[in-house]
Amino acid sequence: xxxSNQEAADKITFxxxxxxxxxxxxxxxxxxxxxxxxxxxxxxxxxxxSKIINFSxxxxxxxxxxxxxxxxxxxxxxxxxxxxISHLKKVLTTxxxxxxxxxxxxxxxxxxxxxxxxxxxxxxxxKPSFNAIAASVDLYLSxxxxxxxxxxxxxxxxxxxKNESVFLSKMNQIVSxxxxxxxxxxxxxxxxxxxxxxxxxxxxxxxxxxxxxxxNKKIERLIAKLLSSEKKALKLAYDTEIISEIKENSxxxxxxxxxxxxxxxxxxxIAPDGSIIHIGEKFAKLLNYTKFSSNxxxxxxxxxxEKQQINIDRLIFEKHRSSWQGEINIANPQGQNIWLDLSMxxxxxxxxxxxxxxVCFNITERKKAQREVExxxxxxxxxxxxxxxxxxxxxxxxQENEQNRIAKEIHDGIGQMLTGLKFSLESINLDDxxxxxxxxxxxxxxxxxxxxxxxxxxxxxxxxxxxxxxIVSSLSKLTQELxxxxxxxxxxxxxxxxxxxxxxxxxxxxxxxTQEAINNAIKYAESSHxxxxxxxxxxxxxxxxxxxxxxxDITSVDKKRNSESGMGLLFMKERIQYINGRVFFKSIVxxxxxxxFNIPI
Numbered sequence: 001x002x003x004s005n006q007e008a009a010d011k012i013t014f015x016x017x018x019x020x021x022x023x024x025x026x027x028x029x030x031x032x033x034x035x036x037x038x039x040x041x042x043x044x045x046x047x048x049x050s051k052i053i054n055f056s057x058x059x060x061x062x063x064x065x066x067x068x069x070x071x072x073x074x075x076x077x078x079x080x081x082x083x084x085i086s087h088l089k090k091v092l093t094t095x096x097x098x099x100x101x102x103x104x105x106x107x108x109x110x111x112x113x114x115x116x117x118x119x120x121x122x123x124x125x126x127k128p129s130f131n132a133i134a135a136s137v138d139l140y141l142s143x144x145x146x147x148x149x150x151x152x153x154x155x156x157x158x159x160x161x162k163n164e165s166v167f168l169s170k171m172n173q174i175v176s177x178x179x180x181x182x183x184x185x186x187x188x189x190x191x192x193x194x195x196x197x198x199x200x201x202x203x204x205x206x207x208x209x210x211x212x213x214x215x216n217k218k219i220e221r222l223i224a225k226l227l228s229s230e231k232k233a234l235k236l237a238y239d240t241e242i243i244s245e246i247k248e249n250s251x252x253x254x255x256x257x258x259x260x261x262x263x264x265x266x267x268x269x270i271a272p273d274g275s276i277i278h279i280g281e282k283f284a285k286l287l288n289y290t291k292f293s294s295n296x297x298x299x300x301x302x303x304x305x306e307k308q309q310i311n312i313d314r315l316i317f318e319k320h321r322s323s324w325q326g327e328i329n330i331a332n333p334q335g336q337n338i339w340l341d342l343s344m345x346x347x348x349x350x351x352x353x354x355x356x357x358x359v360c361f362n363i364t365e366r367k368k369a370q371r372e373v374e375x376x377x378x379x380x381x382x383x384x385x386x387x388x389x390x391x392x393x394x395x396x397x398x399q400e401n402e403q404n405r406i407a408k409e410i411h412d413g414i415g416q417m418l419t420g421l422k423f424s425l426e427s428i429n430l431d432d433x434x435x436x437x438x439x440x441x442x443x444x445x446x447x448x449x450x451x452x453x454x455x456x457x458x459x460x461x462x463x464x465x466x467x468x469x470x471i472v473s474s475l476s477k478l479t480q481e482l483x484x485x486x487x488x489x490x491x492x493x494x495x496x497x498x499x500x501x502x503x504x505x506x507x508x509x510x511x512x513x514t515q516e517a518i519n520n521a522i523k524y525a526e527s528s529h530x531x532x533x534x535x536x537x538x539x540x541x542x543x544x545x546x547x548x549x550x551x552x553d554i555t556s557v558d559k560k561r562n563s564e565s566g567m568g569l570l571f572m573k574e575r576i577q578y579i580n581g582r583v584f585f586k587s588i589v590x591x592x593x594x595x596x597f598n599i600p601i
Contacts, residue, residue: 525549
């Protein structure tokens with residue numbers, strides 16, 4: 001009875017707290033909505049006030065413009081054809097319309113009809129001056145149109161000037177009053193917002209004191225009771241239901257484990273003599289094991305090959321007291337070769353009673369994959385060796401061609417010049433000084449040509465710039481020499497001011513790779529402009545060779561490895577691998593080619 005009364009009291013308390021909570025939420029929501037409505041209304045009023053102030057200022061400007069144009073017309077000799085008359089009429093109409101909107105309100109401009117007492121009084125005071133100016137300007141324009149006496153016009157001008165000063169003064173007061181009232185509205189809005197903010201804080205404080213705090217205490221008491229009840233329940237459960245539940249869970253786990261072993265693992269239990277005690281369902285399906293095969297030993301069930309059966313029986317006999325793990329290849333009754341990763345563990349069931357637990361994994365697919373990988377590796381190695389043979393033969397062929405070319409240059413060029421030098425020296429007659437002097441001059445020129453030929457030959461073999469000054473200077477020299485020899489514009493840029501010396505092997509390979517790229521651009525690309533750019537970072541040296549030639553299809557060239565162009569790209573790839581670098585080809589047919597060499601430094 002006492003417990004039910006307590007529950008009823010708790011229910012009533014929670015109901016009251018819920019009502020108070022919803023009331024507080026609705027109060028905050030209504031406060032926020034009202035504050036937003038009030039703020040938006042005040043903002044709208046402020047926008048209207050700013051527009052009214054702008055219009056009031058415009059009225060002052062228009063009145064001054066009217067007076068200015070009246071004075072101009074008053075001193076113009078021929079006023080009948082003057083366009084200022086029509087313009088003045090338009091300005092006067094605008095001025096009157098705006099003044100009427102300010103004084104009496106306007107719905108389209110959102111000008112209020114109701115005004116403060118001060119503004120109403122100011123508009124009453126300014127009205128005579130406004131009417132006098134408007135009437136005088138109308139009459140003045142009428143006199144101009146009818147060409148009446150200028151004396152009357154002079155009087156009208158005086159009336160306009162006299163009332164203009166009064167109008168401006170009053171309009172200044174009106175603008176000031178509008179500004180004062182707008183400031184008062186902003187001040188009032190700020191006070192209202194502070195009031196709403198304070199009210200919201202008060203609601204939140206009251207909600208905390210009378211809702212959240214009591215609710216928190218109530219929840220803490222309930223949680224404490226729940227924890228106490230849970231402890232009691234656990235104590236009772238340990239004595240009664242928990243024990244039986246643990247037993248049931250153990251049985252379920254054993255059943256699940258047995259099901260998992262039967263249907264997922266390849267396992268079996270055998271005696272030390274090889275006879276089968278039990279085989280899992282999945283293992284039995286793999287070996288086609290049935291009750292009719294129960295009289296067979298494990299080795300006979302595992303394979304039909306007699307040699308394999310003897311090896312398995314020997315393994316069981318030798319390892320029945322120690323663990324063993326390894327891979328075996330068996331032939332199942334269907335004649336298929338199966339690879340098993342087999343593990344054998346001795347298990348003591350009772351004293352002097354021993355069993356062997358066999359756990360297997362079918363690794364046939366893995367073995368097939370391994371053999372396929374080995375086959376592909378052998379094929380790749382064979383292809384690689386064949387490529388290396390082709391590359392080596394091409395390198396030897398290129399070296400022979402280069403040697404023949406240099407020999408031909410020396411024989412046809414330097415050799416002939418040396419022979420000519422010899423004959424010229426022998427033909428000098430010292431008695432004939434004039435002819436001797438001419439021959440000596442000819443010999444000097446011939447000697448210079450021989451020196452130039454020797455330098456060209458040695459430059460092609462191993463440029464002295466490379467060993468003396470490094471890769472930057474040698475590439476600069478290479479582009480200059482090739483530009484002179486071919487007549488094409490070949491430029492070199494050291495973009496990052498690289499001056500570092502590298503290993504001689506790296507420098508000669510970089511030089512030969514760049515030379516090969518430039519020669520290909522000259523020979524195959526039919527380009528007229530070639531640019532060589534060198535840049536570097538702390539870990540990488542990059543050389544880019546751009547040309548404006550005819551380009552090529554990289555995919556098709558890669559497929560034609562035996563062609564001259566395909567082998568040229570392959571040579572570059574193989575050569576840059578000697579220095580742990582990488583090469584990138586980018587070519588667009590009809591636009592040009594870019595070859596990039598990246599070398600670690």
